[in-house]
Amino acid sequence: xxxxxxxxxxxxxxxxxxxxxxxxxxxxxxxxxxxxxxxxxxxxxxxxxxxxxxxxxxxxxxxxxxxxxxxxxxxxxxxxxxxxxxxxxxxxxxxxx
Amino acid sequence: xxxxxxxxxxxxxxxxxxxxxxxxxxxxxxxxxxxxxxxxxxxxxxxxxxxxxxxxxxxxxxxxxxxxxxxxxxxxxxxxxxxxxxxxxxxxxxxxxxxxxxxxxxxxxxxxxxxxxxxxxxxxxxxxxxxxxxxxxxxxxxxxxxxxxxxxxxxxxxxxxxxxxxxxxxxxxxxxxxxxxxxxxxxxxxxxxxxxxxxxxxxxxxxxxxxxxxxxxxxxxxxxxxxxxxxxxxxxxxxxxxxxxxxxxxxxxxxxxxxxxxxxxxxxxxxxxxxxxxxxxxxxxxxxxxxxxxxxxxxxxxxxxxxxxxxxxxxxxxxxxxxxxxxxxxxxxxxxxxxxx
Ligand SMILES: [Fe+2]
Ligand SMILES: [Fe+2]
Numbered sequence: 001x002x003x004x005x006x007x008x009x010x011x012x013x014x015x016x017x018x019x020x021x022x023x024x025x026x027x028x029x030x031x032x033x034x035x036x037x038x039x040x041x042x043x044x045x046x047x048x049x050x051x052x053x054x055x056x057x058x059x060x061x062x063x064x065x066x067x068x069x070x071x072x073x074x075x076x077x078x079x080x081x082x083x084x085x086x087x088x089x090x091x092x093x094x095x096x097x
Numbered sequence: 098x099x100x101x102x103x104x105x106x107x108x109x110x111x112x113x114x115x116x117x118x119x120x121x122x123x124x125x126x127x128x129x130x131x132x133x134x135x136x137x138x139x140x141x142x143x144x145x146x147x148x149x150x151x152x153x154x155x156x157x158x159x160x161x162x163x164x165x166x167x168x169x170x171x172x173x174x175x176x177x178x179x180x181x182x183x184x185x186x187x188x189x190x191x192x193x194x195x196x197x198x199x200x201x202x203x204x205x206x207x208x209x210x211x212x213x214x215x216x217x218x219x220x221x222x223x224x225x226x227x228x229x230x231x232x233x234x235x236x237x238x239x240x241x242x243x244x245x246x247x248x249x250x251x252x253x254x255x256x257x258x259x260x261x262x263x264x265x266x267x268x269x270x271x272x273x274x275x276x277x278x279x280x281x282x283x284x285x286x287x288x289x290x291x292x293x294x295x296x297x298x299x300x301x302x303x304x305x306x307x308x309x310x311x312x313x314x315x316x317x318x319x320x321x322x323x324x325x326x327x328x329x330x331x332x333x334x335x336x337x338x339x340x341x342x343x344x345x346x347x348x349x350x351x352x353x354x355x356x357x358x359x360x361x362x363x364x365x366x367x368x369x370x371x372x373x374x375x376x377x378x379x380x381x382x383x384x385x386x387x388x389x390x391x392x393x394x395x396x397x398x399x400x401x402x403x404x405x406x407x408x409x410x411x412x413x414x415x416x417x418x419x420x421x422x423x424x425x426x427x428x429x430x431x432x433x434x435x436x437x438x
Contacts, residue, residue, distance in 0.1 A: 007423055010210070027273070028207045030216060032426035044200055047193075048280075067146050 010059040011037040013044075015051035023055050031056075137338050142268040145211040153337055156330075157267055158212050160339065162219045165205035166230040169223070170404050172198045174238045175247060183241055190287050191244065197280045204273040211269045224409050232390060233320050235398030242295055242302075242309035248288015250310075250317040250355065256281045257351045258321065261341035270339075289358065296362040303363070310359065311367045318382070319390045321348040349379060356380045 008030040014023035026045045031037035037056035045051065065073060081087050090097055129148050136143065143149055172195045179195065182188035206216045222228040233251055238244060259281065262274040295306035322344040325331065334340035342350075359366050370383030392398065 027204055027276075028210070029203065032422040033429060036422065036426075043196075044203055047196070047200065064146070067144070067148075 008032055011041075011056045012059050012062060013037070013041045014055035014057070015041075015045055016053035016055075017050060018052055023053065026050075028059060134336070137266045137336075140264075140266075140338070142271065143266050144268045152333075153339075154212050156334065156337070156339065157270065158209055158214050161205050161209045161212075161270055161273075162214070162222075163229050163231075165202045165209060165219065166223045166228050167234065168198050168202035168205060170230045170234045170408065171251075172202075173404055173407050174234055174236070174400075175244055177238050178241060178244050181241070182244075187291075194248070194284050194287065197284065201277045201280070204276055205270075208267075208269040208273045220412075224405070224412055226396070226405055229394065231320060232393040232398060233316050235393050235401045235404060236312065236316050237400055240305050240309060242292070242305040243312065245288050245291030245295060245306065246309035246313040248284050248286075249292050249358070250288075250313045251320070252281055252284040252288060253355060254317050254320045254351050256285060257347050257354075261347075264338070264341060266338040292362055292364075296364055306362070307364050310364050314367050315385065315389075316393075318348055318352070318385055319387075319393075321345075321351065323387065323390075324385075352380050352382055353378075 009032075010028050011031055011034075012028050013026050015026050016023045029037065029040050029044055031040050034056055038054055041054045041056055046054070077083075130150055133143070133147075133149060133153075143153075175191060175198075176195050179188060179191050182191050206219060209219060210216055219228070223230070233254075238247070256278065259274055259278050263271055263278055265271045265274065292306050292309075295302040297303075322328065325343045325345045328344055331340060331343060335343075356366060356371070368383045370381070372381050373379075374381050393401070396402075
């Protein structure tokens with residue numbers, strides 16, 4: 001296309017629904033700079049009071065794990081059942097434990 | 098006539114999945130393919146960086162982008178009435194509705210981009226007339242009642258189709274659909290309310306509502322895409338859990354929901370063959386004019402040309418704004434750099 005909008009970087013948008021909650025990823029949008037990203041995010045993702053705070057992060061700045069590494073990264077935790085409270089057998093008469 | 102219609106409604110014109118896709122798919126490793134299908138069968142979501150068959154990726158790009166284009170072009174028939182809405186309240190409601198549709202387009206372009214295609218490429222395809230969008234938006238809106246009929250019938254049909262898409266196997270598409278579905282109910286209800294006001298109004302107003310129903314009824318039924326017998330690739334889309342119900346199932350459900358709503362308004366569905374089948378608990382309806390559907394899809398509908406011209410004009414007239422934004426960002430970045438140096 002004969003347009004230069006391909007230069008508009010992609011931003012990932014995170015919204016805090018209300019204070020006390022984490023920012024949650026809601027989607028992405030294109031903007032020329034951070035300020036525009038915030039303004040567009042407001043129009044796009046908070047038209048019905050869905051948020052009280054917005055984070056915009058350049059998509060290219062996000063480092064992600066590779067799904068192919070999921071086994072090596074997450075598998076080792078699977079046999080460590082002793083990390084969970086239910087692993088331990090405590091008689092019923094012992095209360096508040 | 099066999100036509101690819103693995104997808105429906107906003108993407109009813111889908112004609113991908115040629116022989117080349119199927120061949121590519123066969124060339125891909127069978128084990129990956131099997132593992133992929135096992136995950137889909139287990140209702141696991143597929144995410145952007147996961148392995149997926151090339152044909153699955155291409156089907157999704159085509160389907161989601163056609164859906165996005167439909168949202169964007171869909172702003173035009175209603176946008177036509179923003180300046181002439183009968184009251185300030187109706188005007189603000191209509192602006193909010195049309196803004197939502199623009200938002201839906203944006204969510205869906207984002208979802209498409211996760212599959213490795215750029216938004217500019219997609220928008221370019223739309224502006225060049227190479228991309229398909231829903232046939233419904235190529236019909237005119239000559240009266241205010243058409244705005245009511247669109248909300249009631251067109252958004253109503255969209256909801257019918259979009260709710261199952263919230264469970265689509267591709268994560269970003271499913272999440273975009275959840276967001277969209279949350280916003281659609283308002284669209285349908287404001288449209289029905291317009292129809293209610295008009296049908297309880299003067300004879301002229303009631304007549305206007307009836308005329309609008311006459312105009313939008315059949316095109317709304319066509320929104321669900323060709324009949325199942327003609328839908329060659331439905332089976333594959335179902336297997337991939339992109340599609341959950343067939344075109345005819347969804348169309349029937351829409352008719353069953355909508356006929357009583359028309360009766361409540363005191364309006365007549367423009368179908369002499371429409372009758373209640375008590376045994377089956379369904380409304381049986383007449384034959385759809387598939388020739389009209391084909392013509393509109395091919396670009397020969399009442400407003401195809403006008404819609405594309407309006408999109409192109411908007412794109413061209415907005416160019417200076419985009420240029421200015423880029424120039425501003427470049428200037429700010431340069432200033433920041435020189436300060437840092
Ligand atoms: Fe929409
Ligand atoms: Fe809508």
